[in-house]
Amino acid sequence: MNIFLRIINKIRMLYWQVMGYGLARMHGVVIGKGCKFYGLPIISRAKNSHIVIGDRVVLCSDSRYTALGVNHPVILRTLREGAELNIGDDSGLSGSSICAAVNITIGKKSLIGANVLLFDTDFHAKSPVNRRYCREMEKIATKPLVVEDNVFIGANSIITKGVNIGCNSIVGAGSVVVKAVAESKIVAGNPAKEIGNVS
Template sequence: MPKRNTNRIYNALYRYYIAYNSILCKIIVRFKLLFQDVIIGNECVFYGNMTFEVGNGGKMVIGDRCIFRSKKTSNRIGLNHRCIFSTTPVDSSCELRIGNDCGFSGTSIWCFKKIIIGNNVRCGANSLIMDGDAHFEDERTSPPKPIIIEDNVFIGANVVVKKGVTIGRNSVIGMNSVVTHSVPANSIAVGNPCRIIKQISI
């Protein structure tokens, strides 16, 4: 049998496997959420089993039609770990809120105060978003500051978004960047620390 035919058969079987795995992971995640204070919208898709951690006083709200890739091979770049979303209040409460139609691949989000992510935001493989330093018992750390990521932002693979940052709508953050300062709307920004290299019109 020609290789292209066997390749088609393999690809078809793999698609069925991915679809079945996605349904199974969705059931597992939905079951876990019965015991946690997480509100999640309709038609969300899970490739692999992700982790939600909600501390006392934490709140997590996720919109409709979001995609979570936690299986290592579900992203062609390859994922270092599953998606991990955590809320750990440092005072009375904290909130992680995510809009509709967002995508996450092996993304870690750790919220201590407030992280707001708009609609149609894409977070590339192994990205990290933290609004605090953790280890607040260490006097060298400073208090958490809110992060706001507006609509239609594209965050590349391995990007780190630090506390107190706002990324304006339609902006693109290049791979391996570390975002330490706010990025205005309609910008392309890259580097460590991240700098604006171009304005775009949409």
């Protein structure tokens, strides 16, 4: 890389750091020290909800800085009053979407691959009557989602409401996880099934 491109890259990185922290704080996010922004995330926080980002978390929203590229920026969103979204220290996300209606927790040192979706709600009511426009929250199914420490979720996976992924586990790329994953297991597929152990 020539000197001109290195200078441009340093300026870009400085801009993202300043703007990333500023954007997070503007939205009332509690953010730790040493976080890195590659591109700017999309943040949306419902009234009286909480988003907490730990120390040294990496949020990659720019395809130039991750091998597979990203389809869109990292999205961090709470949907209801009282919702909680927590990302533990030293975790990394690339173009991931996290939508919390009640509670989503990502543990420490977890890797969330490119374009992964995590959500703790069905978004719409189960009943077909007025499903599209229903805003009665008690009719929309929700259940907390937990990703424990040191979990690796492969690109383009979907993690649905009520799932708990045990520490050290791996979710294969493109998987749809609809039930709990025990500690130190490898799962893959749609729906995801256990295919091995983390040695």
